[in-house]
Structures are given as structure tokens and as C-alpha cells.
Amino acid sequence: MKSRRDYRNGKTTLLDEIEEGGIRASSSYSHEIDEHDNDRALDGLQGRVNMLKRLSGDIHEEVESHNRMLDHMGNYMDSSRGILSGTMDKFKMVIENKSSRKMCTLVALFVGLFLVLYYLARSLAL
Incomplete structure (x- = not known):
């Protein structure tokens, strides 16, 4: 029975060491790994920062x-x-002038007539 107790004690200490971070190698080897x-x-962090x-x-x-472009657009x-x-x-x-009002009406009629003729010509061409 004594050997069985020693086995359990050894198993318990082994599990305690694993729970604490594993079985540790020599401190110099562990330090080199760290x-x-x-x-x-x-190096990875430096790459990310760059x-x-x-x-x-x-x-x-x-x-x-974009600020320069918006400034130019504002100026324009x-x-x-x-x-x-x-x-x-x-x-x-x-x-404001009465005779000019008649002239504006005449110009508006010519522009309207031009647009109507343009759309008619365009529809016939299709």
C-alpha cells in the first residue's frame, strides 16, 4: 500500500505543477525561450506600428x-x-422695361420653337 500512496503523491505533485504552468525546465532555458x-x-508589434x-x-x-479640393470648389x-x-x-x-418684356417673350418663343423642332427632328431620325 505504501507504493500506491507514493504513486498518488507523485501524481498529485505532477498535476499541481501542470496547473501552475507546466513542468518547468531549467531556468536559463526558460529565460531564453521567453x-x-x-x-x-x-518584431510583430513593430511591423504593425509601421x-x-x-x-x-x-x-x-x-x-x-480633399480640403484643398473643397477650398477650390468654394472659390469657384x-x-x-x-x-x-x-x-x-x-x-x-x-x-422692368415694357418694350424689353416683349423682346423677352419673343426670345422665349424662339427658344421654345427651337426645342420643339429639335425633338421632332430627333424623333424622326430614330
């Missing part, structure tokens, strides 16, 4: 180009707004 794992993890740095740089460049919209308001002022002056 250093090697740390170096690999550090990739994120490049990605954030690309995003920054893209945002800057301001200039077109100025041109359109000038045209509208001239159109209001033309409408």
Missing part, C-alpha cells in the same frame, strides 16, 4: 487633398455666385 518569444512579439503609421500618413494626405462657387447675381440684376433691368 526572450525569443518577446523578440518575435516585438503599417499603422503609413496608413495614418496616407489618410492625412488624402484629407489634405463664390465666383459663379457673383456672375449669376450680376446676370440676374441685368435680367431684372430688362424685365
Whole structure:
């Protein structure tokens, strides 16, 4: 019976060691494995950091180009707004005169007639 108790005690200590992290080799070998794992993890982390740095740089460049494009578009919209308001002022002056109102009606009729003839010619061509 004593050998059976020794076997159980040995089995219990073996299981305790496994639960605590496994059977440990010599401390120098374990230290080398830890250093090697740390170096690999550090290299992987450094690669990821470099990739994120490049990605954030690309995003920054893209945002800057879009900001420049929006600034140019805003400038074009301001200039077109100025041109359109000038045209509208001239159109209001033309409408205010009675003889000019007749001229505008005549021009509108010619434009309408042109559009009707254009669509008729286009439908006959098909």
C-alpha cells in the first residue's frame, strides 16, 4: 500500500505543477525561450506600428487633398455666385422695361420653337 500512496503523491505533485504552468525546465532555458518569444512579439508589434503609421500618413494626405479640393470648389462657387447675381440684376433691368418684356417673350418663343423642332427632328431620325 505504501507504493500506491507514493504513486498518488507523485501524481498529485505532477498535476499541481501542470496547473501552475507546466513542468518547468531549467531556468536559463526558460529565460531564453521567453526572450525569443518577446523578440518575435516585438518584431510583430513593430511591423504593425509601421503599417499603422503609413496608413495614418496616407489618410492625412488624402484629407489634405480633399480640403484643398473643397477650398477650390468654394472659390469657384463664390465666383459663379457673383456672375449669376450680376446676370440676374441685368435680367431684372430688362424685365422692368415694357418694350424689353416683349423682346423677352419673343426670345422665349424662339427658344421654345427651337426645342420643339429639335425633338421632332430627333424623333424622326430614330
